Amino acid sequence: MKFLDWYLKIGVVSAAIGGSMEYFMINTGFYDKVTVLESEKRAWENSPEAQAMREALNPWRNTDANARKPS
Numbered sequence: 001m002k003f004l005d006w007y008l009k010i011g012v013v014s015a016a017i018g019g020s021m022e023y024f025m026i027n028t029g030f031y032d033k034v035t036v037l038e039s040e041k042r043a044w045e046n047s048p049e050a051q052a053m054r055e056a057l058n059p060w061r062n063t064d065a066n067a068r069k070p071s
Contacts, residue, residue, distance in 0.1 A: 025031060044050055055061060
């Protein structure tokens with residue numbers, strides 16, 4: 001393979017950059033913050049207010065009811 005050394009260099013540099021990014025995110029508490037934000041988002045999405053808003057904003061909410069009515 002003609003370019004094997006080039007691909008190997010690219011792979012090593014990419015792994016080093018990715019590892020340093022993970023190290024930075026772990027040390028800054030990024031994953032803890034994201035976990036809290038995701039849990040708050042899921043709690044809100046399952047709340048009655050969010051379900052009512054989702055129902056009210058659904059443009060196809062009456063389509064199924066109209067299709068089931070006998071003509």
